[in-house]
Amino acid sequence: MKMIYTLFLFALLSSACHAFVNDFCVANLKGRDGPSGYECKPPNTVTVDDFVFSGFVAGNTSGIFNAAVTPAFVTELPGVNGLGLSAARLDLAKGGFVPVHSHTASSEIMIMVKGEITAGFITPSAAYQKTLKPGDVMVFPQGLLHFQVNSGKGKATAFLAFSNPSPGAQLLDLLLFGNNLPSELISQTTLLDYEQVKKLKARFGGRG
Amino acid sequence: MKMIYTLFLFALLSSACHAFVNDFCVANLKGRDGPSGYECKPPNTVTVDDFVFSGFVAGNTSGIFNAAVTPAFVTELPGVNGLGLSAARLDLAKGGFVPVHSHTASSEIMIMVKGEITAGFITPSAAYQKTLKPGDVMVFPQGLLHFQVNSGKGKATAFLAFSNPSPGAQLLDLLLFGNNLPSELISQTTLLDYEQVKKLKARFGGRG
Amino acid sequence: MKMIYTLFLFALLSSACHAFVNDFCVANLKGRDGPSGYECKPPNTVTVDDFVFSGFVAGNTSGIFNAAVTPAFVTELPGVNGLGLSAARLDLAKGGFVPVHSHTASSEIMIMVKGEITAGFITPSAAYQKTLKPGDVMVFPQGLLHFQVNSGKGKATAFLAFSNPSPGAQLLDLLLFGNNLPSELISQTTLLDYEQVKKLKARFGGRG
Amino acid sequence: MKMIYTLFLFALLSSACHAFVNDFCVANLKGRDGPSGYECKPPNTVTVDDFVFSGFVAGNTSGIFNAAVTPAFVTELPGVNGLGLSAARLDLAKGGFVPVHSHTASSEIMIMVKGEITAGFITPSAAYQKTLKPGDVMVFPQGLLHFQVNSGKGKATAFLAFSNPSPGAQLLDLLLFGNNLPSELISQTTLLDYEQVKKLKARFGGRG
């Protein structure tokens, strides 16, 4: 039967000696990274498991924000390389929240599964905020600051999708208070009080 | 206070007379459509509801495939216009399935929520298939034929995300058997038996 | 004279020590592949033959479809790497045809040269079909199923252009009947009769 | 039967009230043009003739260059709108040629059909030139100056494909000598002799 298959290809493609199989580009995570993504794994080493991630279980929400984000980005799900798509699971314990953050080159869609989350994003001219329940879907346009707060009485869960295989996460507090920029400089360029900056630097590990 | 706001803008932007607010482009669904999406709604008419869709409830699975796909594409969620992202909810009754189909210019991520779904996609050199349970995520690369079958003992539910605000759905049976192309032509170009074609045309509404 | 040339460059570009020649990116076919194409050959090893392919002669149409497709994709014509363009030659013997297929991320233009070809593409809402003669040009939009049938009394020839340097070819029969997916699964998700599936699997080399 | 079709859609798509058919965006040539192309014709007014152009016959080569280019760009073939692809037919009488020119945002593939054409493109560090015969294919990378000369003993014909639905044509002589820029300015910035500029301005309709 393999012969028929070969004949078939030969019939349709006069030059039968090349690979012809670039229907995807699974990330070779040990290979080079470039502006459009990772180099491709050789197609013959690709298996279905490159396209499947099995870790969307309830995350550990015992941290300081009572929140857990479980990513299925290119590093966990190498099949999304070059496809402009990835996903994550969000778990919020009672009182939990994801602080204000953005994704540099990615929009986000949030699909509510359990509980109640008040989410919003902010532009220079307006804030767009909504309290969401299971069955609700909300989109956060690319690059805008947004937040998610568990406003319900129990746990909350949502799934997130991103328009980038590697959306990153620019957490505002980590950006402002987790580095070694002088506190005076941060205070000046954010207009936050110096004491406020020092207080949060202590919390987020920043020096200076 | 509004005065302070205005002063602020004036201070930072010497020419204060323009809009300056193109952080998103919500679809004006009654407006013109173009290769990159719909024209934008005037920003001052945009509300948070342009970014929220509340219909991800269990779909009606009493149809012939015992399947329901509830879309949150640009026509339901106009805020995704131009963002390269959309979503859908998939419900499969026991025995239900989504027949073989593709999306012309969109990849897809499936997030399992309930039950068990056997899903796969096919390339000219291999098929990639997996039985998925809650917590599993699978990606289907752009343009490839794929399918989803409820392989469990009860209902199954999954959320889908797409890398296109308007991914469409090329259902193979509808394409082949739902139109008026002559049955002989379809039989010839698919190599399906003529009787098979006629049988399925009767089912999918095709004539000829 | 070389000195004048050098002086010229020096005059116009203060920093004269760099290459400055990225006007193209010819594929290094032995190098890495990535989401946007192959890595570039070093410019000084590029010759005009990287931009020329000389194989658009009449293909061998003695196979099962009486059809031959001769590609000038990135693997045959490495100069198209990164340029969003490639070409192919299509030869159809009397009675020959290209079965229903699609290209995952590429549109196609067909330019008729000889004979008569009936071609068409199919969307969920309509089929678009035309009988073409020399002088006719037809476009098949990205990702849609299409076919080409020699509907004339002799040989037919056409040239094809693609909006992707590596358009691939998703031949429906090869996808459905050339792999090892269980016949029951294929029958279920295509709604084709089980016997039909088994019959075509025998023809296209599929097992299971 | 239409009922079955409707039921089918209803079964698969819970919200049945929207169009769902954006598999292409045929140019509404009387509509608005934008950075990504023309606005789309309403899908229900689209016919197969929007995807077919029937004018690739031998062009009139009696003009000053003994050359004819017959375009199938978006204005002749509105179905290519937004698809990143178009085509043209090139006819060269004996001695005919296409003078040095470029396409601002488009690569080009030339497929030789008849006769002999010497073609080439030029970069700052090298010129790439080849004499082509039927069966040869050559690619001209985006934005580079190139030319085509009938170097054979009879007529020559080739087909061209472009990576842009509206590639335009920047003919060097028309650019330099067809406008009203002062001849002194052109002489200075091209380093051509003033008399040379005046002589060619007379030929190409430029004033000043």
Added chain:
Amino acid sequence: MKMIYTLFLFALLSSACHAFVNDFCVANLKGRDGPSGYECKPPNTVTVDDFVFSGFVAGNTSGIFNAAVTPAFVTELPGVNGLGLSAARLDLAKGGFVPVHSHTASSEIMIMVKGEITAGFITPSAAYQKTLKPGDVMVFPQGLLHFQVNSGKGKATAFLAFSNPSPGAQLLDLLLFGNNLPSELISQTTLLDYEQVKKLKARFGGRG
């Protein structure tokens, strides 16, 4: 002479009846906006002034930040529409600064002209900061928070270029403190003290 010009075009292009001039798409600012930019002005109404903006004079730095940003975005310079490029002039009085901000879908290059500016951008893992003098150029990658502070003894001036015709400006303080989101919510999701939020809301016009 016009006749020669016409003959020329006729010679080269068999179909002479179409416009053929899409070398740019100047924004019709009174027209529709879409995901890829504004609709194009009719080419015959375009003048050189659509490509020129004459307002890069010293801005008024008497405002609260002692800073002035003079934009040459698509609204001031409609010729940049669809070109992925725009510019601005930055003036900082002694002690002036541009507070922490980002551009949602644009990178930025700063070219120092006068004085001394300390600039930097912040990622979750590091801050990149430099004191710049005339002759220095710095790039701020897309979507990242950055700032510019006059660290010299007199006025400072720089020119900015952006990879987007309409880069906007997400000023952190204006986002956080210029809207009507409840102060409690802002305090919670930024981890800033409630009093700090109230204090800055008073300054930036926010209510709630």
Added chain:
Amino acid sequence: MKMIYTLFLFALLSSACHAFVNDFCVANLKGRDGPSGYECKPPNTVTVDDFVFSGFVAGNTSGIFNAAVTPAFVTELPGVNGLGLSAARLDLAKGGFVPVHSHTASSEIMIMVKGEITAGFITPSAAYQKTLKPGDVMVFPQGLLHFQVNSGKGKATAFLAFSNPSPGAQLLDLLLFGNNLPSELISQTTLLDYEQVKKLKARFGGRG
């Protein structure tokens, strides 16, 4: 404090073992080049100096055009890799000019700083020319021929920004007269007199 930082990340991201920092892709200039740019430097080897270039000083204008272009392209400023942006400084001595040229895949913005420059670009249907003074900004759309002439009484300086990290420069004279194409061929395809071609070949180093 580092512990708090780590805890923070752990709290928010369940899978803490991966890098998560692809906010930029600084060019590894010794690495592979591809259609979308250079491969990325490992993030932990990146310093602020990858984002800063300090060479925008007055260029040497003693060459044949009395012009100097100092680039800050990806080879000088590796931080622009993949960002669609770069810059250059232009110095023109009295009488100096940049001859007619184009950039294959890049638009250009010119910001006037000193003196007076007459600049323009040319399309097949019109030339767009303007005499610019400090405070003026002009955009040259992608791929079009343009020029810059010092039309003032002293030195002139401008800054340039490009929509491509590696815009190259297609200098018309260098293209036409700096290579080894036969002078007869150049004369034929440009319509320039043979003697004119020979004269300029002598000046620009071309042979043949």
